[in-house]
Amino acid sequence: MKISVELTLTPLQDTFEEPIINFIKKLRASGLTILENPLSTQIYGDYDTVMQLLTSEIKNAFELIDNGLLLLKIVKSDRSDYEPNF
Numbered sequence: 001m002k003i004s005v006e007l008t009l010t011p012l013q014d015t016f017e018e019p020i021i022n023f024i025k026k027l028r029a030s031g032l033t034i035l036e037n038p039l040s041t042q043i044y045g046d047y048d049t050v051m052q053l054l055t056s057e058i059k060n061a062f063e064l065i066d067n068g069l070l071l072l073k074i075v076k077s078d079r080s081d082y083e084p085n086f
Contacts, residue, residue, distance in 0.1 A: 002078035044080040
């Protein structure tokens with residue numbers, strides 16, 4: 001089953017850039033389809049592969065920050081080729 005995931009990591013601390021950059025670099029290295037914009041990162045792929053990656057990398061990211069939150073949306077389909085038609 002293919003899924004699309006949108007997530008936003010928000011460290012609640014003064015030094016927030018490095019944990020975000022490290023998190024995104026780890027996602028990029030996964031070989032999955034990754035799209036980024038200034039507000040979020042999208043990951044596309046097989047459910048089991050994506051969720052295994054997220055389980056590992058979210059834990060790693062949380063271990064590197066004192067406080068933070070992660071917003072996550074999951075859609076059951078691969079939306080990587082979506083283009084608005086308006």
